[in-house]
Amino acid sequence: MKDRHLTSFTGMSLEELQELCKSIGEPVYRARQILLWIYKKGATSFEQMYNLPERLREELEKKNLLFQTEVDTVAKTIDGTEKLAIRLFDGNIIESVLLRNRRKVTACVSTQVGCAMACSFCASGQLGLERNLDTGEIIEQTLHIKNHLHQNESLTNIVFMGIGEPLANYDNVIKSLKIMNADWGLGISMRHITVSTVGIVTGIRRLARERLKINLAISLHASDDSTRSGIILSNKKNSIRNILAAAREYFRATHRDISFEYTLIEGINSSVQDATALARLLNGIRCIINILPLNPIEECELRPPDRKTVEMFCNILERNGMVVTLRKKKGDDVNAACGQLRLQRYKHGKRYKTRKTGGGNHPLSFA
Numbered sequence: 542m543k544d545r546h547l548t549s550f551t552g553m554s555l556e557e558l559q560e561l562c563k564s565i566g567e568p569v570y571r572a573r574q575i576l577l578w579i580y581k582k583g584a585t586s587f588e589q590m591y592n593l594p595e596r597l598r599e600e601l602e603k604k605n606l607l608f609q610t611e612v613d614t615v616a617k618t619i620d621g622t623e624k625l626a627i628r629l630f631d632g633n634i635i636e637s638v639l640l641r642n643r644r645k646v647t648a649c650v651s652t653q654v655g656c657a658m659a660c661s662f663c664a665s666g667q668l669g670l671e672r673n674l675d676t677g678e679i680i681e682q683t684l685h686i687k688n689h690l691h692q693n694e695s696l697t698n699i700v701f702m703g704i705g706e707p708l709a710n711y712d713n714v715i716k717s718l719k720i721m722n723a724d725w726g727l728g729i730s731m732r733h734i735t736v737s738t739v740g741i742v743t744g745i746r747r748l749a750r751e752r753l754k755i756n757l758a759i760s761l762h763a764s765d766d767s768t769r770s771g772i773i774l775s776n777k778k779n780s781i782r783n784i785l786a787a788a789r790e791y792f793r794a795t796h797r798d799i800s801f802e803y804t805l806i807e808g809i810n811s812s813v814q815d816a817t818a819l820a821r822l823l824n825g826i827r828c829i830i831n832i833l834p835l836n837p838i839e840e841c842e843l844r845p846p847d848r849k850t851v852e853m854f855c856n857i858l859e860r861n862g863m864v865v866t867l868r869k870k871k872g873d874d875v876n877a878a879c880g881q882l883r884l885q886r887y888k889h890g891k892r893y894k895t896r897k898t899g900g901g902n903h904p905l906s907f908a
């Protein structure tokens with residue numbers, strides 16, 4: 542297990558690393574040299590940074606950490622999706638997913654260990670929240686995925702759709718997405734980064750004020766508060782009306798269309814009336830509706846509707862002028878939606894130090 546008391550470099554901004562260099566009597570340009578090794582050359586140890594003086598490499602090795610996490614296991618699926626189980630300094634395991642869709646290579650990252658939102662259909666919500674991930678722990682997921690790509694591939698997109706509610710870990714998420722975007726960092730355009738939220742109104746408003754031009758995805762799942770509260774417990778604090786007002790504010794500030802995620806659940810939110818009400822609710826908002834038939838988990842009785850119902854639901858939305866995407870499930874054979882792996886491990890008493898991998902239900906699916 543890694544020593545938490547050492548300084549981790551992956552959560553640092555350029556300015557912070559420059560300060561650190563100054564504090565140990567090194568020129569500030571060393572900071573860019575080190576970041577180049579981390580983000581562009583895929584270094585995983587200070588030893589590999591051969592253009593740094595040897596005494597500096599040794600000193601850095603003694604007092605700092607390059608990576609504070611490590612890949613525990615990787616599960617591959619027949620559709621090219623790969624799920625990485627990543628071990629944290631405290632032994633906890635989180636999940637990150639690599640998704641391939643033609644030339645789009647996407648890293649889906651987790652932001653918390655567990656989740657307090659308790660969505661009824663989600664494996665991550667079943668165990669509650671343990672803690673927030675720090676910036677380095679979020680960034681390292683993308684680095685592990687990047688270092689895992691084939692030679693002819695490069696990372697093009699990042700989605701915050703793994704375990705946890707990103708806006709409940711606001712500061713670490715914002716800092717990590719700035720590092721992902723920076724020219725000295727991963728260099729991913731803000732337009733290729735998506736933050737998915739269950740609808741934390743204060744967080745959406747704060748995000749709008751950042752004017753970062755990232756994509757915002759809101760998990761809606763119902764068109765009325767009473768149905769939504771039965772699916773998402775946090776809806777009691779964030780009514781649909783307030784969520785949509787915040788979404789409009791986000792659009793005004795960034796001019797980015799909003800994505801609404803809608804998981805179809807049999808007998809709960811998938812009727813003709815539900816589709817009509819959803820179209821009416823979102824009428825006038827610049828948005829895309831992403832429909833995802835539920836990815837069922839063993840621990841909950843909820844099931845997806847049949848194919849005919851799914852098609853009927855999408856058709857009604859389209860007839861009402863909505864832009865609709867029916868998302869394909871990816872990584873079924875490793876349970877690729879978030880939290881399933883962690884839940885399975887917990888249930889089998891394998892919370893720490895296990896050697897198998899799996900997958901989960903936050904919408905880890907792509908059109």
Ligand code: SF4
Binds near residue numbers: 657660667739879
């Ligand atoms: S769906 Fe997302 S917000 Fe809801 S419990 Fe799962 S991880 Fe948390």
